[in-house]
Amino acid sequence: VTAGPDPKSEPERGLYLYGIAPKGAVLTRSVEGVDPTSSASLLELDRVDAIVSEVSLDEFGPEALKTNLNELGWLEACARAHEKVLEEAVDARAILPARLATVYSGAHELRRLLEPQTEAFATQLEELDGKREWGVKAFVADAELVGWLEATDDDVRALRTAGEPGGEGAAYLARKKYEMHVRARAADVKAQYAEATHAALIRHADRAQLNPLLRGTLATSDDDLILNGAYLVARPREEGFLATARELEAGRQTLGMRLEVTGPWPPYNFVTPIGEVG
Amino acid sequence: MSNGLMRPQQQVTLVELVDRILDKGVVLSGDITLAVADVDLVQVGLRALLSSVAATERERAPGTQPRGNRPIS
Numbered sequence: 001v002t003a004g005p006d007p008k009s010e011p012e013r014g015l016y017l018y019g020i021a022p023k024g025a026v027l028t029r030s031v032e033g034v035d036p037t038s039s040a041s042l043l044e045l046d047r048v049d050a051i052v053s054e055v056s057l058d059e060f061g062p063e064a065l066k067t068n069l070n071e072l073g074w075l076e077a078c079a080r081a082h083e084k085v086l087e088e089a090v091d092a093r094a095i096l097p098a099r100l101a102t103v104y105s106g107a108h109e110l111r112r113l114l115e116p117q118t119e120a121f122a123t124q125l126e127e128l129d130g131k132r133e134w135g136v137k138a139f140v141a142d143a144e145l146v147g148w149l150e151a152t153d154d155d156v157r158a159l160r161t162a163g164e165p166g167g168e169g170a171a172y173l174a175r176k177k178y179e180m181h182v183r184a185r186a187a188d189v190k191a192q193y194a195e196a197t198h199a200a201l202i203r204h205a206d207r208a209q210l211n212p213l214l215r216g217t218l219a220t221s222d223d224d225l226i227l228n229g230a231y232l233v234a235r236p237r238e239e240g241f242l243a244t245a246r247e248l249e250a251g252r253q254t255l256g257m258r259l260e261v262t263g264p265w266p267p268y269n270f271v272t273p274i275g276e277v278g
Numbered sequence: 279m280s281n282g283l284m285r286p287q288q289q290v291t292l293v294e295l296v297d298r299i300l301d302k303g304v305v306l307s308g309d310i311t312l313a314v315a316d317v318d319l320v321q322v323g324l325r326a327l328l329s330s331v332a333a334t335e336r337e338r339a340p341g342t343q344p345r346g347n348r349p350i351s
Contacts (some may be wrong), residue, residue, distance in 0.1 A: 014310050019303075062310060070326045077293055079299050097303040103310035113309065135294065211297075262294055268302035 012057040015110050017102040018085045019266065021049045022125045025092035034081040035059060040089040043107060046115055048120040060103050064211040069101065086266045094128040096121060097266040124272060128184055131206055131234050132264035136245060138197050139223035144256025145186050156182055193257055197248050204241035205231040209269040223258065230269035238264075300324055 003067040016034055021042065030039045033053030042049040058064060068074045079100060086097055104110040114121075149156045159178040202208045232243045242261065249259040301324070 015308075017308060057310070060310070065311070073325055075296070079292070079295050082299055097299075099303040099305055100293060102306050103308040105309055109309045113307065171343060176297075233296065239316055265298060266303075268298040271302075271304045272291045 012061070013054045014057045014060055014105075015052045015104045015106055016055045016060060017098045017104065017110065018053070018082060018089075019098050020096040020114075020121045021051055021090055022094060022122065022129075023048060023094040025049055025090050025095075027088065027089060027188070028091045029058060031089035032081065033084050033085060036081070040085040040112075042090070043110065045111060045118050047118040048125065050114065051085065051095070052110070053085070055103065060101070062183070063134075065101055065103070071106045072250055087089060093130055094125045095266045096271050097123060097268050120272075126271065127231075128267050131232050131267065132238070133267045133269055134231050134238075134241065134261060134263035135262040136197075136201060136227065136229045136231065136262075137225060138194060138227035139258045139260065140190050140193065140226050141223045141256035141258070142186065144184055144254075145189060148255045149185055149189070151186060157186060176196075189255075190224065190226045191251065193255075195277040197227055197259070198229055200244050200248055201229065201231055201241065204237045204244060205233050207232040207270055211269070223256075232267055232270045245255075246252060296324070 012064070018040065025042065027042060031053065032038075033040050035053065035055035037056070038054040040051055040053045041051050068078075084099055086095055104113070150160060151157075156178075159181050198208070198210070211228045211230060213225045213228050216227065231241065245259055245261050249257065260262070
């Protein structure tokens with residue numbers, strides 16, 4: 001048992017950056033930061049404001065981050081708090097979201113590192129003014145698609161029944177031929193769906209970004225992901241965008257297609273990685 | 279219409295969120311984060327997520343085939 005004050009009782013504090021907002025942005029309410037002992041606030045910079053909160057460097061210092069980011073519970077809590085601040089703490093015409101875990105030792109260091117870039121931030125914010133990001137994933141359930149092909153595609157139906165009277169070898173070959181044909185037709189139809197879906201959605205969007213089709217462990221569904229798009233949509237056009245998404249899904253539901261729409265998101269997919277330049 | 283459209287934010291999967299927050303957005307260097315420039319923190323986080331999702335899937339569906347090997351019908 002030690003006596004006297006613990007020299008470490010006052011942990012060092014740092015500043016966590018959530019994103020950049022244009023001048024005129026206001027705090028709407030108090031939202032807990034990634035370190036729940038502090039809530040988010042705006043820090044004035046030259047042409048823009050930084051959305052920040054204080055964090056304990058016991059938890060967000062370099063060594064601690066290496067460990068903490070490896071713990072899924074910590075990572076999830078941090079990611080959700082980060083997103084919540086961007087969604088709920090600030091009323092702004094646009095926000096440049098920062099990546100997770102961007103930490104400064106204080107307001108002085110943050111200003112020193114960000115002031116040279118505020119002109120570029122302001123330009124990007126003007127381009128993003130009044131626009132939000134929506135995510136659209138299109139999935140196809142193979143079993144339903146194959147059922148539809150068998151019901152509607154003459155070639156598929158013919159191959160399905162071919163070779164039935166023959167011997168075992170002929171039946172095997174016929175089966176193989178059928179499977180190859182179905183697979184090729186299914187791939188064609190999926191490519192068509194993906195292209196048509198993207199083309200219909202992009203008519204309502206200012207910009208679009210096609211992301212890799214997540215497979216294996218990162219896949220969120222057993223169905224086949226055929227489109228993973230992000231769309232930057234101006235607010236007055238959001239209604240049309242979402243209505244189109246609903247129509248697309250309704251039109252192809254019997255064919256095993258499903259759309260997953262998420263958002264609105266801060267424009268994660270549409271910011272230029274300024275920090276990587278220079 | 280499936281209930282996949284317009285799901286509440288709480289139900290947005292962690293994957294969807296982390297995919298954006300770790301992989302996208304403005305990349306800026308905080309001086310504290312710079313101090314660990316030898317380790318790509320984003321990669322650390324993604325690895326943690328990947329191994330955890332993989333483990334969950336193994337628990338949830340023991341013995342299932344990888345997607346690519348599943349018969350088509």
